[in-house]
Amino acid sequence: MNDPLAEEIVRLRAATPGCAQVIHFNHAGASLPSQATLDAINAQLLREATSGPMEAGVEGARLQEQARHWAARLLGTDSAAIAFTSSGSAAWGMAFGALGGWGAGDRILVGRHEWGGNLACMTQALQSGARIEVIPCDESGAVSVTALERMIDSHVKLIALTWLPANGGLINPAQAIGEVARRHGIAYFIDAGQALGQLPCDVQALGCDVLKGAARKFLRGPRGTALLYIRPEFMARLKPTQLDVLSAPWDGHAFTPRNDARRFETSEVSLALLAGLANALKEAMELGIEGIYQRIQALSLPLRQALGQINGLELRDLGLPGQQSGLIAFTLEGWDVFELKQRLAESGINLGANGTAYTPLDMRARDLPAIARIAVSHLNTAEEIDTLLKALRTLANERRQTSTSTSNP
16 A cells, blocks of 8 residues: 555554554544643643642633634634534534524425434424425435435525435535535535544535534544534524523623634633644644545555455445445344444454434435444554454354354254
8 A cells, every 4th residue: 555644654553542452443433542632631631730720721721722723724714613512413403503593394405314413403493394304315325416406495494414424434425515505595514523534624615604523533532522613604694592601702781692603612611622632633634634534545445345255244335436435334144233343342443333323314214223333544554454354254254153053953
């Protein structure tokens, strides 16, 4: 594999404690933080313990703004368009709740692969008579831009897209969908949870009004941190359901909501986690997202091919071959995916397993009760992939031999 990041990856792995302990293929759930990210968190906690939590807030606030600077660089926007929240779900829910004003006949158009948490949040609009409608897929399984165009009318109030679904390698055409939304003046929300830190993300090119994603995944940030982007021109349309002295400061006469994305922040946050996030974002940007994407592609393409050669293993990904993400969904004959995940964990190999609730529309449409999920990161190596493949072949043979002995007493 021609890998310009090879030497840098050796250094990064050495600076990531988890790499010496486990073979980690669950980066789509949460990745392994670097020692420097842990040090940044611990340093802020120590300042709070020794100087006083409020007194240490001065340095914490400075680090928070460093994180905002790097987040803006990551998304190709200005710092004022970035808010930090405790999770991607919290970010999406706050933005959706602030859109408000739902009425009978309003339509929300979603991809079939929409994240379950977002769908749960959207059901609030149903109480006012709005409808959630699924955009048909094209032949690759992606959201069909042509079908979307045919669905547009004056009642469509929101287009919501999960860019990279949680249950496989599909990369939805986020930019093309953004062009449709902009042309018709329709609000456009992107869930970029699996995209951030895995592939380049330019909010100007995407044309989205809102974009969110948890930082714990491919960005390798701490759990409990997430990014929320609000297009500045869209801000006036959003009326947050909760305000405090930070999001709506007192101006001497009234509490007035901020005109930047921090109208979605609260005054009480974990500055220690945001200090860690600042370091994680800086590491990702210094390495380069384009290089990260190319390395993930170079690792995941041959892995998919090798998985397809294992007897009893069925790949469950959507999307065009060669144009998929580092998320690889599969099932293994004779194995419950959660039992499979546990068996691999006992061998020091981490992967994910998702049930229907994560992507209910797509899982039900494809009659999939659950999938196992390998999520390849730039931190992974060819040697780790070989170990994973060997373990899966062993488990496939084990269950096949058990089945044979049972059928031939």
